[in-house]
Amino acid sequence: MKRCRSLSWPRKSIVIAALALGSQACSPATQPVTTRFALDPLPSLAPTASPATLRFYVSDLHMVNAHGQATPVRLTAAPPYQDERTALVSLPGDDESGNTVVHGTVPRGDYVHLEFLLGIPFARNHGNPLQAAPPLDRPAMFWAWQSGHKFLRLDLGNAWSFHLGSTGCHSTSAVRPPQDECRRPNLARIRLPAAVATDGQIEVDLGALIAAVNPTTDENCMGSYADADTCRRVLDALGLDAGTGRCLADCRGQRVFRAARR
Amino acid sequence: MTRLGLRSGWLAILAACTPPAPTDYPWHIPADYPRPVVPDRNPMTAAKVTLGRHLFFDVRLSWNGEQACASCHQPEHAFSEPRQTAVGSTGERHARNTLALVNVAYSDAFMWAHPGLRGIEAQTLVPLFGEDPVELGIAGHEREVFARFDDDPDYRRRLSEAFPRADAFALQHVVDALACFVRSLTSFDTxxxxxxxxxxxxxxxxxxxxxxxxxxxxxxxxxxxxxxxxxxxxxxxxxxxxxxxxxxxxxxxxxxxxxxxxxxxxxxxxxxxxxxxxxxxxxxxxxxxxxxxxxxxxxxxxxxxxxxxxxxxxxxxxxxxxxxxxxxxxxxxxxxxxxxxxxxxxxxxxxxxxxALTDPSFVERAVRSRLDVQANRHL
Missing domain, CATH: 1.10.760.10 (Cytochrome c-like domain)
Structure with missing residues (x-):
């Protein structure tokens, strides 16, 4: 096997990264995509609102060149955290070992952006739960056949929770999949500089996500997001319009994910 | 806190054993349902399940001969019991209600609040040896309790079928067989x-x-x-x-x-x-x-x-x-x-x-398995 472009990693890292680059099939025609997520520390919360556990799905990764052409990233099948299309990111919490890296390959090229979907596309989101394979087999990240998976789950201790997923999904009961796309998909498409896939990382700014939330007094945001002003603002931080369940201005206004140096 | 305190030595004994050849155990699980995780160390076999079932219903497994596992985990109640909280073999009243044994093979946590227990085998030590509260109460009396089964020809036969290399009952056999029986209690026909x-x-x-x-x-x-x-x-x-x-x-x-x-x-x-x-x-x-x-x-x-x-x-x-x-x-x-x-x-x-989450066939099988055991008892 030919040697791939070698990447150097700083030794000092707060993030425990389970890198599988060494075992990854790699040829001169492709380049690795290694996306690390790091939790931007939260301002201190009430004891009942900590620890914060954050888990989310990332799907449909693309690298985008200067002409706006998007090339799909093929994720490396690496259960239990990712298959070829979707990865589960789990930032340090009290009951998970955590997974902070999404890795795959893309044809070699000059890219300016990395894009991903925060969640799971409709076509994959309502499969038979009995047959769900990793990383889609997590009961804690699943609502019901009708409503599909939780795209993002944030639990602040036992005080406040935000569970993001599709809403307005119609079928004859909670254990029947919808035939048509849910009315509010709530799928944010996140675009960041391409450097996050090589020598950068993605900081997840929980402070920005919950800027409008008082965890000890506010109601959870777990479905009817448009009904509560707090929840509308949580979705707005992700670039989503809670009323339509779709991106506002391509979700470019999102304030939660940002590029940073490793 | 002494509650549920275990002697770490027992866990060490459990870790040292040789696995028998894996078998295709005929699970009572619909074809398209996921199979439970079974530790490599203790694969499912029909012979171990049978031995475990007999032990589960046998009062000789308690030190004073007053209780079996099934005294609290009663088949009619999906292996729970109608008492508010359990009572152990010595009559000690427990703080907690008896949990049902349903699809425990799929559990990654056991008991009401015990985050450290990994696997049914480790859990099984608690009712056998626990001293605060006492359940079966065999701590310090293991040899004598196991000898009761060594002295029973039917149990010796079941032991050799389940563990061909064993010549006498040891803790390992009791624990593994009970774990296999409990793992076999699957319920999906609802x-x-x-x-x-x-x-x-x-x-x-x-x-x-x-x-x-x-x-x-x-x-x-x-x-x-x-x-x-x-x-x-x-x-x-x-x-x-x-x-x-x-x-x-x-x-x-x-x-x-x-x-x-x-x-x-x-x-x-x-x-x-x-x-x-x-x-x-x-x-x-x-x-x-x-x-x-x-x-x-x-x-x-x-x-x-x-x-x-x-x-x-x-x-x-x-x-x-x-x-x-x-x-x-x-x-x-x-x-x-x-x-x-x-x-x-x-x-x-x-x-x-x-x-609609009740599985009548599960209870029927459970009750029948107790009757089979009772028909075979030579006490």
Missing amino acids: PFDRYAYAGEDDAMDERAIRGLNHFFSERFECHHCHGGLNFTASSTHGDVALPSTTFHNTGLYNVGGDNAYPDHDQGLYELTEQPTDRGKFRAPTLRNVALTAPYMHDGSLPDLGAVLDFYAAGGRNLTTGPYAGDGRANAYKSQFVRGFDMTPEERDDLLAFLH
């Missing part, structure tokens, strides 16, 4: 399964389907803790490598307004000593739940209607007695227990759904 996974639209009536929809709704929030294949968050299966154990304070108590549970049982806190773990217990499976009254870790709610009313109220306000206090205001209460408005019709719907 109206809910036929409706949800076999696609039989008429397997549940309209009331139960409405109840199902309430159950999975954000308004009632039941499925947050009682979700997944086994209606519990502490469930895992063959393809899942990431356990997701969770414990919750449901607002059952708030003794003296100090966010406390009764002194004799503070839940997860007993083991972790973290103040925020006060009153936290594991959400058990809801499969066969209609058979397992009374409810909650201390059996303090008599029936499913009372449980629904309790969650609708967002906890329990005890106005009198030694444990008086407003559990609804317990600071450590789960954020999922916030209360909800429930009409009498919705309550009936939810009850109908919970009854």
Whole structure:
């Protein structure tokens, strides 16, 4: 096997990264995509609102060149955290070992952006739960056949929770999949500089996500997001319009994910 | 804290053994359902399940010969019991209600609040050896108890079928066989399964389907803790490598307004000593739940209607007695227990759904397995 472009990693890292680059099939025609997520520390919360556990799905990764052409990233099948299309990111919490890296390959090229979907596309989101394979087999990240998976789950201790997923999904009961796309998909498409896939990382700014939330007094945001002003603002931080369940201005206004140096 | 204290030596003994050849055990699980995780060290075999079943129903497994596992884990009640809290072989009253044994093969957590136990084999040591409280009470009497089975020709035959290289009963054989039997107690033949996974639209009536929809709704929030294949968050299966154990304070108590549970049982806190773990217990499976009254870790709610009313109220306000206090205001209460408005019709719907999780064939098999054992007893 030919040697791939070698990447150097700083030794000092707060993030425990389970890198599988060494075992990854790699040829001169492709380049690795290694996306690390790091939790931007939260301002201190009430004891009942900590620890914060954050888990989310990332799907449909693309690298985008200067002409706006998007090339799909093929994720490396690496259960239990990712298959070829979707990865589960789990930032340090009290009951998970955590997974902070999404890795795959893309044809070699000059890219300016990395894009991903925060969640799971409709076509994959309502499969038979009995047959769900990793990383889609997590009961804690699943609502019901009708409503599909939780795209993002944030639990602040036992005080406040935000569970993001599709809403307005119609079928004859909670254990029947919808035939048509849910009315509010709530799928944010996140675009960041391409450097996050090589020598950068993605900081997840929980402070920005919950800027409008008082965890000890506010109601959870777990479905009817448009009904509560707090929840509308949580979705707005992700670039989503809670009323339509779709991106506002391509979700470019999102304030939660940002590029940073490793 | 001595509660459930175990001698670490037993765990070391368990770790040192040679696995028999793996077999294709005929699980009682529908073809398209995921298989449970079975430790490589103790693969399922029909012979081990048979031996384990006999041990499970045999009072000679307690030191004083008063109790079998089945004395508390009774087949008619999906291997739970109608007592409020268990009573051990020496008559000692336990703090907790006997948990059902249903699809335990899928559990990644055991007992009501014991985060450190990994695997049914390790759990089995607790009822055998536990001294606070005493259950079967064999600690210090192991040799004598196992000799009872060595002296029984039928048991010797079962032992050699299950463990061909064994010449006498040892702890390893008892634990592995009991674990295999408990692992074999799978239950998926319910109206809910036929409706949800076999696609039989008429397997549940309209009331139960409405109840199902309430159950999975954000308004009632039941499925947050009682979700997944086994209606519990502490469930895992063959393809899942990431356990997701969770414990919750449901607002059952708030003794003296100090966010406390009764002194004799503070839940997860007993083991972790973290103040925020006060009153936290594991959400058990809801499969066969209609058979397992009374409810909650201390059996303090008599029936499913009372449980629904309790969650609708967002906890329990005890106005009198030694444990008086407003559990609804317990600071450590789960954020999922916030209360909800429930009409009498919705309550009936939810009850109908919970009854659709009953598997009559499971209970029939369980009762029959006890009769088989009794027919073979030579006491």
